[in-house]
Amino acid sequence: MSLKYESTVREPLINGDKTFHQVTEDIIRPIETRPGKLWYVGLTLSLCLLAFGIFSVSWQVYYGVGVWGENKTVGWAWDITNFVWWVGIGHAGTLISAILLLFRQGWRTGVNRAAEAMTIFAVLCAGQFPVWHVGRIWDVFFIFPYPNSRGPVWPNFVSPLMWDVFAVSTYLTVSLLFWYSGLLPDLASVRDRARTKIRKWAYGIASFGWTGTVKNWQRHEALSLVLAGLATPLVLSVHSVVSMDFATSVIPGWHTTIFPPYFVAGAIFSGFAMVQTLLILTRRILHLEDYITLGHIEAMNKIIMLTGSIVGIAYMTELFDAWYSGNFGEGGAFWWRIFGPYWWAYVMQITCNVVSPQVFWFKKLRRNVPFTFIMAIVVNIGMWMERFVIIVLSLYHDWLPSSWSYYTPRWPEIGFFLGTFGLFFTGYFLFAKYFPVIALAEIKALLKTSGESYKDKMEPIEEESTAQFIQQAAHAHEGG
């Protein structure tokens, strides 16, 4: 009998009658076999997108940012929208790995690996935008504080863009460490099972000589906790800093103190939607329905509904502030946001982000996989629109009506965005092929308490009276 007892009221986190070996088989099998046709199709498509993205960016670098649709009034549009969107998506990974770890949420083990990978790829994608959107990419290194012979000239530490550089790079580093340290025991498992020389060699190097000793495990656990501790504030800080790009400015619609929590909530919201999108595909393609269960999907849908409602409150607060502040700039910005030529962007934002997640009050819909998939995409569209609305719809009608303008995207910026999808999915497809997409070691720790077959054994116990149970438990200890 296990040391830990978990009630059958909680649904099992691993379905089916699994042994440890079976779990290993299920999760590592995709690495050891040839991938299916779908994988090749997906990877090719991603690479094509990536190539188009590279072409689009090269075009823009060669001919200048003028090939984009931005103008004298709207200086940022798709570039920074995409940056914020991708950074936001990354947040779910960190939340799952760090905060849920600290809160001892067992269900995270089914999804954390993929979510963390998603975080890393999303942050990589995000990073492309602030880098390539500048006018003179060859001088972009000016942004780093390094000793130089120009005085030295230091970057401007007061600039929120500067903070972004630090926030995003810290975020990427910690996420990468977290993800990779979690991977170590699993990579070692792959190595141990490897039948080809190359695989043994490659995974041998990748697993850093993990042997599975008690000391290994002890240090691994300690490191996980430390990194979780480090990553937890990052969940809150990164998007807070990103939001300060806007909050510290003087542009109505940007200049607002509620942005940090608003952005963090939005980030988690969109991040979970992206995790849903990816995992629903992954569990289907890699046949991992037993590990990524309906329970997982439902749990994440609940978070989506919660965070969706939070951003809804943020939207209402913005509107209230615009009215209550009595400031013509704020008032005007929101009036034009809702009733201006880009009204449909705002309608999309509200519909996708605030209205649609409310359907998850219904359990049936929360547990409906195709519906969840569609909703996840809707939420991601909505969150993209939110960033677009904040950036473009604040700029296009700002303080001086003489400069009011409009914005229409052009192919190179659309191409750039598609290119980051290429980058993201290329990364994800390679990850799904070469890395265990579920945290093997961690999920095994749950198997005997939260596995379905083990839960079944709890049924007789559940039927026992309290007195019986206590007695048995006491005896078990004596016997143990």
Add this chain to the structure above:
Amino acid sequence: MNQKKYWRGLEELQDSPERKKNAEDEFREPLPFDEPQSLLETPTPRRDFLKYLGFSITAATVAAGCEIQVRKAIPYLVKPEEITPGVPNYYASTYCQDGDYCPILIKTIDGRPIKVEGNNLSSLTAGGTSARVQASVLSLYDTARIRYPMINGEETTWATLDKMVLQGLGDLGTGSIVILTSSIISPSIQQAISDFIVKYPQARQVTYDAVSYSGLLMANKECYGKQAIPAYHFDQARCIVGLDCDFLGTWLSPVEFARQYAVNRKIRQDNPRMSQHFQFESNMSLTGANADYRYVHKPSQSSAIALALYNAVANLKGKPTLAGEPLTDSRLTAGIQKTAKALGAQEGHALVVSGSNNPHVQVIVNGLNEMLGSGGRTLDWSSPLNYRQGIDQDMEQVLDDMAADRVGALLVYQVNPAYDYYRSDAFRVNMGRVKLSISFNERQDETTVLCKYAAPDSHYLESWGDSSPRQGYFSLQQPGIAPLFKTRQFLESLLVWSGAAQTDPLPYIQDYWKKNIYPHYNNIYPQLGNADWQTWWDQSLQNGVVEPKVTPAAVAAHFSGNMAGAAAGLSPAAAQGSLEIVFYENVAMGSGKWANNPWLQEMPDPITKCTWDNYVCISPALSDQIGATITRFNEVYHHRPVARLTIGGKDILLPVLVLPGLHPEVMAVALGYGRSNSTGMVAGDVGKNIFPFISYNAQNQAREYYSTGVKIVKTAETYPLGITQTHNSYEGRPIIRETTLHDFSLDPSALKREELAEESRYGKDYSADATLYPQIYESPGIRWGMSIDLNSCIGCSACTIACIAENNVSVVGKKEVVRAHEMQWLRIDRYFDGDPENPQVVFQPMLCQQCSNAPCENVCPVAATTHSDEGLNQMIYNRCIGTRYCENNCPYKVRRFNWRDWNGADSFADNLYLEDKANVMMNEDLTRMVLNPEVTVRSRGVMEKCTFCVQRLQDAKLVAKKAGRPLIDGEAVTACQQACPTQAIAFGNINDKASEVYRIRTQDQHFRSYYVLDLLHTLPSIDYLAKIRNKDPEDFFSEPPQHVL
């Protein structure tokens, strides 16, 4: 000589052979630079590696980096005395085109003219300029100029051409010669033409003005016996009435009139008084936009309006009224009554001017002025204006003569009837019947291509010349550069063909001046006394202008107008409900002479804010009727519907621009567009030619610039218009402050009510308290500041072009303007408020406000925009990586990003933006000679903006420093300030208590002074002076402050 020998050691003293050998071979041991099999096996692998690395990198760098194009800069072998490389020279000269006149200074650097400034010594313009004058320096480097004399389009030499022409003139026999010119205000050219006529008695000169003032001239002949235009004194007028007269924008001499007009529009806070300006007009002109009261009418009503105004004033004065068609429109009759009352109250200080080309209307207006006692006060016959001299009937006669083979030779100078005559098709056909046709025009325009001979005149910046804008007033024109091409001045060609002994223009002009001008003006220079000729000439040349020592007193002329006859001859108004169209000149293009000037083409029209096109302006009401309504949803789109107009049976497709302030039954189209492709690279593609729709009123013997019975239908097509400002209202935001003279006189401090309330609550320094950070830095020394008077700014946009010329601001072309990528550092925001049918207009020059707490500065991640200790917000192009964060965070949206490589300053090859012909033209080697070498040409990917002409400020400071004294107020002048004809811009050091800008802000105008959007605590360095309208408070539309949704 005994040389002492020093030794450094015993070995050297002994000087053994061994040591000698060692000393000879310093590196006797081989360098540890062996090359074993592998680098890692060397004795010092790390050092060797670094050596190889160093060598290869250097080698690669040298190999890769040396292919830099060699650009030759050859220094003077013998330096001309007056030229110091990099130091500008100024030459006084005169801008004179088609009767448009402006005395100027040519700024040349290293021998090439790069900028034109106004000449302060002229009492007429007082240093003011217009956009066209500012842009004229670019036309010097116009690639489309004819570069050599031509016969039938083939290059030839001047000698051959002269031979052929003389032969041709000789062969004519008694066939008449017509010298067709624009209004010539040059006395020496006039003299040369007379000389030519002496030589060829069958020749006659015909003056043809592209836009006619014939009606005015004929009326004056009738009323005063002089076919001339009197001098106007808008500065003496307390009540000004303009009837379809754009005297601030395009009428006669706008620079001069704008200066005069501003005298009474500037307002003193302690004794607020200003002139009152009424305008009746059909389209919205720059002048109408500046009027206190503006009334819109249909062009066919203009006769009735002049008559009604005459009668209303006559009634007030108890004079006989005239019979005629009454005015039915109640809004207009009310306006007439109000205007008449205001005029009547200012007898002797009133002025009515009319832009009508109907002589009868002009007679009525003359009668009106007579009744108001304007003669000898605001209307001055002491020294009539020479700007326009053409009589429409003469040109009609020329065309008839041509058709009847009565013209043997046609000499065309500065006119282009094949394009701008209303019967240009007939003119073109008849050109075939002229045996000898010679064009002196500088480009292959529509007329020149029809001429057998092209004898291109030199550009005015390459020419000697003179002008007499006004009787008794003279100015000289001296070249800023030797002719760039094989061109020859018109004057010289005439002299050669007249067989004059002396054919050089300069001696001829000197001769003329010595005989005709010097004797009367030899004592005008007090410091020279009765100067001898050479001293006098040198001084005059240096000054550029020669004016009477004592300004002649205004004189009235005897009035003998037949008022009843004029009233009977007035044109009847067209029927109610019929649509009418008016053809107008706009500020940039005028009659189209400047169509190949990209600066002017890209200058937003002051009223419509549209560039690079003409279009049909219609009222919002009419736009609703034809289904082209502008709403808040579609105003931002640059693609506008195209309408089919039927004017006098002819169709034309034009894009529609909806303009508040037009009569619901009136449309307006600008002249001067739709030039032929041979005119120049950019001229050909721009807009449509509307001149053929002008009509000739045989009864009045004058051309008419409107048409009735017009039809307009919206088509399914759309067309992109390069509009730079799409939203017209300032939405009641604290951007503009305005009030009425009445309210301002009662309580000037009312303008500052909010600030004063804050001050009383929080103390005077409340704005300094608005920051968390202590004010660490004092600003000793210089702090630059600017003050812009919204009352005297008329929106003419001379400053915009001056800024472009001074600061090498890129032209982007129409396609990019449509995409809101224009680069102008200084724009003029134009806002409408009030009734959309007849709104109030306000112009606001908007440039970098040089904020002391600049939002752009703290957001730049690389500190590429920083604050100078003189209060300038500096832009460091080298440091800028182009994040555009500053642009986003600028509340004034004055930052301009180099979206593309506009001018070849980028380090990438072959990515120059050449999608528009304008970009091609601006990047020609010839055109680039206009660039100001004192200002960096910015590469793509960097941000730029107004710097307060920092190069000029540095210059001024250096001059002061060299003289060992502090900077004097007025020494540092920005380009916009210098160009302004109304001196609406004051600039200087606000730490200098004696400076004008300090006085304006703190004493003279401190109630009017305000900062745009100062609620953002940006602490701008530019303050604006509130606009005061001389309107009754009940007529004043005051936008309610927008505080909430």
